[in-house]
Amino acid sequence: MKNILFSLVFSVMMCGIGYGQTTWIIDPAHSSIQFEVPHMTVSSVTGSFTSYAGTFTSKGKQDFEGAKIITTIEVNSITTNNMERDKNLKDEDFFNAAKYPEIxxxxTSFTKTSGNHYKITGNLTIKGVTKEITLMAEFGGIISINNRQKAGFKATGTINRFNYGLQWNDVLDNGGLIVGEKVDIIINAELIKQ
Incomplete structure (x- = not known):
């Protein structure tokens, strides 16, 4: 009898823990992970990663306050529309994809700042180095289509590539860097409710 009672209580507790949680996954066909880095101090180079996966676990059905995000990006999927440059980015001077295949x-927090705007703080790991970053996100809303719910976010942030060991560089005659130190991140995420 004690075992039955214990099992019943445990089941109720576990249901309570999971209650109200909703899982969403990133739809790669309608999402993008892009970056932009200064080039020769006068322009910028843009690129993207084309292979990635991510989940959002939210506490409520319509509100992402306190949501948990886990995302994995395949380094070998990097593209800047230049084969020689992409090869260089995958080599040891930059991402070293052979040794560190994933970003x-x-x-660690997902906080509403106002209206449909959120502040996302978390740990970004590149080349085995983990640093805290902050992204500012705009929530596009939730719609229902073909009996599926979809949600959308646009998130932006900036990192210093030197902090992650992406340190190759050369200096121009005027003292500027050929490849800029700061990298802007632009993420458009369309989520599908599970």
Missing amino acids: KFES
Whole structure:
């Protein structure tokens, strides 16, 4: 009898823990992970990663306050529309894709700042180095289509590539860097409710 009672209580507790949680996954066909970095101090080069996966676990059905994000990006999927440059980015001077095939992000907080705007803080891991970053996100809303719910976010942030060991560079005659130190991140995420 004690075992039955214990099992019943445990089941109720576990249901309570999971209650109200909703899982969403990133739809790669309608999402993008892009970056932009200054080039020769006068322009910028843009690129993207085309292979990635991510989940959002939210506490409420319509509100992402306190959501948990886990995202994994395949380094070899990097593209800047230049084969020679892409090869260089995958080599040891930059991402070293052979040794560090994945970039990972795991959120530690997801806070509403006002209206449909959120502040996302989390740990970004590149080349085995983990640093805290902050992204500012705009929530596009939730719609229902073909009996599926979808949600959308646009998030932006900036990192210093030197902090992650992406340190190759050369200096111009005027003292500027050929490849800029700061990298802007632009993420458009369309989520599908599970």
